[in-house]
Amino acid sequence: MEGGTETLPSHIAKLQRLRETCGGLGVAISDVQFAGVIMLSMPTPSWDPVIGTLGGILDPKVVILRLNTEWSRRQGFTSINKDPNIVFQASGKPTMKCENCNRTGHTKAKCWVKGGGLEGQYPEWWRGK
Numbered sequence: 166m167e168g169g170t171e172t173l174p175s176h177i178a179k180l181q182r183l184r185e186t187c188g189g190l191g192v193a194i195s196d197v198q199f200a201g202v203i204m205l206s207m208p209t210p211s212w213d214p215v216i217g218t219l220g221g222i223l224d225p226k227v228v229i230l231r232l233n234t235e236w237s238r239r240q241g242f243t244s245i246n247k248d249p250n251i252v253f254q255a256s257g258k259p260t261m262k263c264e265n266c267n268r269t270g271h272t273k274a275k276c277w278v279k280g281g282g283l284e285g286q287y288p289e290w291w292r293g294k
């Protein structure tokens with residue numbers, strides 16, 4: 166993330182503490198004001214498109230929810246971009262592929278399609294198809 170390694174949840178938590186501090190000092194920050202503070206605090210221009218979609222929303226809970234959703238989505242994209250193969254290595258072993266029907270998850274010996282080792286022995290869930 167640009168501008169440091171701070172995460173969105175910790176950034177939001179910091180703003181919420183700030184709001185509580187102000188409240189404690191007798192300076193009440195309304196929901197509408199707080200929603201504005203959150204939106205203004207987000208780094209530009211990377212968050213501009215997201216803030217743009219929040220234009221009419223003045224409820225900080227909704228704003229935080231939207232930002233969290235977008236942030237999680239970006240975290241996911243970031244890790245995928247770093248290593249495009251990681252998704253396929255999750256199991257730690259190569260995916261089995263059937264030479265008979267070209268489906269993955271079983272071998273030709275365990276294949277129930279015509280020509281496989283278990284030809285005709287369809288599992289229950291398959292028969293319904």
Ligand SMILES: [Zn+2]
Nearest residue numbers: 263265266276
């Ligand atoms: Zn097969």
